[in-house]
Amino acid sequence: MEEATIKHQTEKKAPVHDKKEVVIEIKKLKKSFGTKQVLTNINLTVHRGENVVVLGKSGQGKSVTIQCIVGMLIPDSGTLKVFGEEVAELNEKELKELRIKIGFLFQSGALYDSMTVRENLEFPLTRVLKLKDHAEIDKRVEDVLESVGLADAADKMPSDLSGGMRKRAGLARTLIVHPEIMLYDEPTTGLDPITSREISELILNMQKKYKTTSIIITHDMECARITADRVVIMNDGEYIEEGTFDTLHHSKNEIVKSFFKDIS
Amino acid sequence: MAEEIIIPGWKKWLEDIGEQVSFFTRFVKNIFVGGFEWSEFVRQCYEIGYRSFMLVGITSFIMGVVLILQLRPTLVAFGAASMLPKTLSVSFVREIGPVIIAIICAGKIASSIGAELGSMKVTEQLDAMDVSGANPLQYLVVTRILATTIMVPILSVMGDVIGLFGGFLALNLRDHMSLSLYATKVLASLDYTDFLPAFIKTIFFGLAIGFVGCYKGFHSARGTESVGLAANSAVVTASLWIFVIDAIAVQVTSLLFYK
Numbered sequence: 001m002e003e004a005t006i007k008h009q010t011e012k013k014a015p016v017h018d019k020k021e022v023v024i025e026i027k028k029l030k031k032s033f034g035t036k037q038v039l040t041n042i043n044l045t046v047h048r049g050e051n052v053v054v055l056g057k058s059g060q061g062k063s064v065t066i067q068c069i070v071g072m073l074i075p076d077s078g079t080l081k082v083f084g085e086e087v088a089e090l091n092e093k094e095l096k097e098l099r100i101k102i103g104f105l106f107q108s109g110a111l112y113d114s115m116t117v118r119e120n121l122e123f124p125l126t127r128v129l130k131l132k133d134h135a136e137i138d139k140r141v142e143d144v145l146e147s148v149g150l151a152d153a154a155d156k157m158p159s160d161l162s163g164g165m166r167k168r169a170g171l172a173r174t175l176i177v178h179p180e181i182m183l184y185d186e187p188t189t190g191l192d193p194i195t196s197r198e199i200s201e202l203i204l205n206m207q208k209k210y211k212t213t214s215i216i217i218t219h220d221m222e223c224a225r226i227t228a229d230r231v232v233i234m235n236d237g238e239y240i241e242e243g244t245f246d247t248l249h250h251s252k253n254e255i256v257k258s259f260f261k262d263i264s
Numbered sequence: 265m266a267e268e269i270i271i272p273g274w275k276k277w278l279e280d281i282g283e284q285v286s287f288f289t290r291f292v293k294n295i296f297v298g299g300f301e302w303s304e305f306v307r308q309c310y311e312i313g314y315r316s317f318m319l320v321g322i323t324s325f326i327m328g329v330v331l332i333l334q335l336r337p338t339l340v341a342f343g344a345a346s347m348l349p350k351t352l353s354v355s356f357v358r359e360i361g362p363v364i365i366a367i368i369c370a371g372k373i374a375s376s377i378g379a380e381l382g383s384m385k386v387t388e389q390l391d392a393m394d395v396s397g398a399n400p401l402q403y404l405v406v407t408r409i410l411a412t413t414i415m416v417p418i419l420s421v422m423g424d425v426i427g428l429f430g431g432f433l434a435l436n437l438r439d440h441m442s443l444s445l446y447a448t449k450v451l452a453s454l455d456y457t458d459f460l461p462a463f464i465k466t467i468f469f470g471l472a473i474g475f476v477g478c479y480k481g482f483h484s485a486r487g488t489e490s491v492g493l494a495a496n497s498a499v500v501t502a503s504l505w506i507f508v509i510d511a512i513a514v515q516v517t518s519l520l521f522y523k
């Protein structure tokens with residue numbers, strides 16, 4: 001039943017952003033560290049319910065861009081609006097409220113290593129959503145563990161998990177609060193093809209189930225193909241081309257081509 | 265020319281002080297934000313007490329023994345061997361106990377807090393907590409600083425008792441004195457002006473140990489080697505703070521009590 005829905009969704013690639021409500025709006029974003037200019041001119045609009053995949057070489061500033069979206073880094077100039085509000089101008093309280101609506105999957109997973117997987121998952125429920133009802137907490141934990149395929153690892157410590165399991169646990173901890181926006185930093189890097197595919201389908205499933213808006217940073221073309229409503233290519237601190245996976249697949253641009261050269 | 269070289273150093277130093285003040289204010293604010301993390305606080309108290317108990321006990325015991333052995337010849341030369349319990353208890357309770365125990369705790373606790381939070385910083389756990397909308401300051405910092413602030417004084421009192429008991433055993437190597445006589449002499453020679461200032465001092469030692477450990481951990485740089493650096497500089501800075509606080513405490517105490 002569950003598998004059938006996933007499959008169905010994978011095949012059907014209809015864009016879900018009918019309403020065209022803008023959720024993330026980035027214009028002329030610049031960011032440098034010291035003398036090193038990382039982001040030179042980022043422009044991106046993301047609509048509600050849309051999955052945008054960002055492709056780019058290592059060290060191009062992909063992670064920096066999404067760190068700006070959650071206010072971890074402050075851009076040097078340009079506009080960065082989430083839900084219509086300029087992130088850099090939010091005060092501490094407003095930023096916190098925004099962050100509750102955004103899920104951020106770290107490249108490393110960033111599990112709290114002094115807690116078991118279960119405690120990791122309970123943490124955002126009790127500390128951020130302030131849930132008190134144990135039955136509901138348990139149910140949510142079981143559900144999310146089930147969907148990332150970690151049901152039997154609930155009581156393990158992060159140090160006892162494999163790299164792939166850690167990544168899935170990190171994903172579970174981010175998804176458990178049902179964020180409106182998901183920022184995935186390389187969700188499938190370092191995973192075997194089968195798990196990668198499962199994660200990609202999970203991302204897609206989240207989009208359908210919770211109308212999540214997502215930015216997915218990846219090097220994994222299979223993941224991009226499965227999840228993307230739209231793909232943007234990043235090079236030298238700016239987005240050089242965007243479009244659906246299929247249009248970019250047939251692009252004439254050399255840099256764009258290089259990303260697609262390994263797939264038929 | 266010279267100024268250009270010196271000023272950046274000063275600027276960095278001043279910025280660091282400013283950052284410490286702001287970190288401390290945020291710590292104080294976060295004590296009262298509501299939703300105090302009781303279970304994490306109790307866990308920290310237990311960890312700190314449990315991890316340091318043996319070390320503090322052994323060190324204090326040895327200090328008590330050594331002090332008696334060192335003091336004895338001098339006092340005997342003045343025909344004041346009967347002053348041994350008094351001399352030991354006053355010096356131990358007022359100064360040696362609190363400072364030695366605090367230094368031990370700086371080595372044991374400040375370093376482990378610095379390393380723990382430093383590695384959380386490096387592996388993006390602090391960022392993850394922050395970005396999720398949870399409050400790492402409330403969960404990690406408030407609990408740890410309050411735990412050291414409470415546990416270091418408790419460990420010090422415990423160390424005082426063990427040190428004085430060590431002194432009693434050492435005394436009995438040469439002389440014979442019953443435990444009850446020794447205890448009576450010790451208690452008679454101590455009053456609240458010995459105990460209270462020393463106790464208050466240890467509260468500040470505990471605060472400094474927790475604060476420095478947390479600050480260094482939270483502000484460690486990226487990269488694995490910075491975890492070691494955070495732990496290391498936590499110990500050095502906390503030890504320095506302990507001596508500074510001790511120097512201030514002795515001034516305040518002598519103004520208030522010893523005139």
Ligand SMILES: Nc1ncnc2c1ncn2[C@@H]1O[C@H](COP(=O)(O)OP(=O)(O)OP(=O)(O)O)[C@@H](O)[C@H]1O
Nearest residue numbers: 033038056057058059060061062063064065107186
């Ligand atoms: N907090 C920071 N301080 C200083 N420099 C940084 C910081 N974060 C990132 N950088 C620099 O910005 C550049 C872009 O980093 P970023 O992590 O965004 O790359 P990326 O595109 O995500 O690469 P990868 O695919 O390898 O993750 C790098 O050169 C990095 O050294």
Ligand SMILES: [Mg+2]
Nearest residue numbers: 062063107185
């Ligand atoms: Mg990255």
